[in-house]
Amino acid sequence: MKIHSRFLNSYHLVVALGVLVFAVADENMVYVALAIASIVAARVLASGPNPLFVPRWGLNLVVVLVTVGMGLSWTGNPEDAIPTISRYLVWLQLVKLFERPRPRDQAMTIIMSVMLVVGSSLTSVSAEFGLALLLYIPTLIVTLMLFQLYLGQVDDHGTVRHVVVSGRRPGADMRWLVLGAVVLTFGLSVPVFVAMPRGIGSDSTALGRFAGRPKGNATTGFRDHVQLGSSGLITESTRVVLEMRVTAEPDPHLASGKHYLRGAVLDIYNAEQGRWQAAGHGRNARDEMVQGGASGHRNMGPGEVLGELPRGTTTRLTQEISIHAETVPSLFTVWRPKTIALESERRARVWYDSYRGTFTPVISARSADYRRYTVVSTPYGQDSGREYNQRGWMLRSWSENSRGVSDHVRNRVSQAIDWIAVLRQKDIISLQEFNKFAPAWVHQSEAPDDPTRGANPFIEGPIQELAEQIIADRRIPLDESTRTHEAAARAFETYLQDNYLYTTTMVAPRAGQDPIEMFLFDQELGGRGHCEYFASAVAAMCMSVGIPARVITGYVASEIDAAGQYIVRENHAHAWAEVEVSPGRWVVLDPSPQQDIERLHSGGGSWLAGIRKVFDVFQLAWIRSVVTFDRDEALQSANQNRVMLLTAVNNWVGERLLNETDNGATADRDSIGAAARSFLSIVLVSTLLTSLAYVVVSYGTRAIKPLLGLGAGDDSLKELSPKTRTLMEIHDKMLHVLHKAGLIRQASVPALAFGGQLAERDGVLSEDAQRLTSLYYAARYGREDVDDADLDMARGLLDGIRERLSELESIEPSPPLA
């Protein structure tokens, strides 16, 4: 077992992986390249008969320079203490690679590597970081174990004493021990991870205050505004943002297919800034009139359901959403949300915007309260109890006022409303006349304008001209009283899809140029854009001809996992438009070329997609079990499922010692708690990684060497006959068999002399080995021809050696040769 070289390999690997962990956390892979280059350079310099090391004073000088650099960096950005210290540690480690290796310095470097990784854990929680960490930990364990063995072979100055007092097969024992140590370490970390109490203090008192907010889990794909005109490439991260389970009633098919998850409703466009944003929140009459409920803050207790479904609602979509982001910028919903229930044990506040149909978290305590919620939505314009006419009049909602009215009467009234609507449509009856004789709970009123809506910036200009031209080309009547808004909007949508290209590369407009006009009309820069440009353009065109429209940002959910859940990633972030085709009835317009979107979301080629799916499994497990792990919930789940030993002990104590009866013993014992399942997956992944590393280390070198032509540099072997080569293989087998039995030939001992040494162990064994080796010598070096009889004899001798070894093994364990 070559401890010295193995330790150095492992030591360099742990340094490289430590830097990799930091680079992943810092999102700067330059450090990895630097580390690899430094390690290679250090190894090259240290190899050979005259190894080169940087003198002590030189190293001290570099360390001083690095320290000064870090000090300056820290002074410039005192908030980033941990990243600055981490960078400092990286440089120190790389510098120390070039000094004469001494155990003390190597121990310091390993400690620095560990500190670097701990520091990095404060700055990132991404799955990539988790993967790097899972690679690092087993390597660190192996390195520490080898270091302990290495310490026994070198003195304080790193000089190898060349003393190896060892039993048989230390390598095999070491491999099993390493495997056990890795699995045990990960296994024991699980209960500690689960049992540790959370949230005793706040981030302001934790280590994290020096590191800023951890990277890697923010929803960078979604924004609550649209800023057009920025140049650069959009990040196409495949990080999972949320999972969603959808059920629909009464038609289950409505739950399948593509869903638009609304996050922010943007109805004001600032042409100067090229920015879409939401109008300010405000209670207004239109909210109450059109949507049947006022906007405002709502306090929600645990298990409480906010809002209610209008009576008579037939079609509903229930969404169970689990957000994996650290912060929850919006409560994403499909269709128009009517009720919401947060899965939180605390009271939480939600802003309900009835006009836009959005729920927004009011994050005063922690985002964790908003990470899981259930929403019930209804389709646009299908709220029971409301009907609208072409003039923007509506029947006042009667659902709230008709309590006590029988279903029979309600149906009759509904029919009457339909009939009145027809009369109203034909202007046979006026609003005032209708209200004279209609009961109070079916009175009509005119929907007021939305006071939050800003001025229409598209009322004049090239966009309006284009929109009118499109309408004219499609022969859609321009007269506001007769045309249909939806037909016009669909015409704009089709026009954009047919004439514009989708790209994720953002281009900056010219100075003073409106980004939407650039997209629509600029010959050089325009003609292409991403979803925000398409959505902005269709909204602008609609608004230019008087059709109310707004831009929506959120996600498109179309990817379904094996469990039937929607998986939403950052690159699923999308922008589209909603157009009010009749008062209160908004339709979705998505003018972005769908095939391009789907290609973008598919993730590329098949093998890449396969790799991504594998990574997804890990990513989901990582997010569920580590990043968004909720101890209280996991313990509750475990308690419900009776999977924890603690619960079993608790029950036993209660039943046997306290004579209590367990009324909840009927809980499902077959299911495994979510937390336990997730942790199991983490342990499984780490075990698999360790096993993989074990296989690579054990057999990889042996398999790769011939491929690289290493170890086969003797050209004379190529000239040997096949039978001679067979004889050589038999001889190699003999050495292998003897090696396995603990009779190891030292490199300095010739094969024949080794055969003689075997006499110390057994005469027969020695004689057979020497005879076989003589055959080998004659063929290999004496160039004597090998015939079948020689091969038979060699095989017979090998069998004899095997038998003899087993006989000896049964008598007493075989000691290795001195």
Place this chain on the structure above:
Amino acid sequence: MTKVRRRYHFGLPSVLYLGATLLVGIGASNAATNNLLFLVFGLAVGALVVSGLISGTMMMGIRVKRVLPDAASAGRPTSVAYEITNKNKLMPLFGLRVEEAVRVGRRSKGARPTWPTMMSPAGGPVLHVGRGETVRVRCVVTPHRRGCATFDALRVSSGFPFGILRKSVTFSMRDSLDVYPRLLRLRREIASSLLSQGTYGATTVDEKGSGDEFYGLREYQAGDSLRRIAWKSTARTGNVVVREHTRESGGRIWIMLNIDPRDDSREIESAISIGASLAVDALQIGSEVGLIAPAQGLVCPINSGSKHRLALLSALARLDPSAGPERAVDGAEAGRMVSRAACVVIHSGDLDPSVAPAHARHVVAADAPRLAVDDREDQGLEPATNEHAEAPR
């Protein structure tokens, strides 16, 4: 029954590790948004437990045995071997260090072992001992003074697997090793002059040799010197015969150590070394040697042979210069004993001819450098090494 003491050692690495783990734990508990610190903390605690578990289990089945040489000489390397057996059927041993310990525990009774005052610490590393295997590690130590080195305990320790905790098992294992006085390579002419004192003690041995006395006749053989042909006998018998002579004996010699405990200890040790070296040289040339140190009450009667050599060296190894006067041999009695043979008196201090008969030769300890040919052993003490590791049995 061998007394065994197991313990964990908390050193600087343990303190640093525990401190860092505690810091991460506190930081994690205070963090509201970063679960990853809990994972790091869990891994740190897991590693700590695994470290204790592996090292503890590993050391459960360990057995050791010390194999000492029959004797050693001060200033000369000698090898001490340790046999380590792993009785554990599950866990192999890794990264061990075997070393001599002063005591099994603080409460151990009895005299303190003397080896720390006589030699550098013995011990050595062992990479691996498989399940049920025995390996032998041999280390070379160089005692730097004579005496009886006593050993009390043997400690096997390991920082494996992570070096966080160091686990040790100390076995009570009493043993002793005689360390003979430093043997000097005396100049031949000085040694000869000291040992040959005319008729005093001169004897012949009834064996063939190159002496002067006639031993017998035999037939001529090719290569025999012509000078040794007995011409008269040849003429009488008709066959060529040659003379054979008896071997000369080295004589009978007393080596007297005139040691005054008040003298400088280095001079005393030097005197003992000269005495031992003279005794060994004398025995080597066939003399019969006796040893006497009147002040310390040591008397070894005249004798020869290898057993006697060991007895003399052993007596010198254990000679206590400060032994009480109650054991002292009377001066007159000592004079009578040495008067019938050659005598060399070695003085640890100033020369005092009155302690021995007139024919005695005198040497003072301060003359040691003049007597020795090449006293390389005095150049310094070699640290313990283990360059001669033996393969497992």
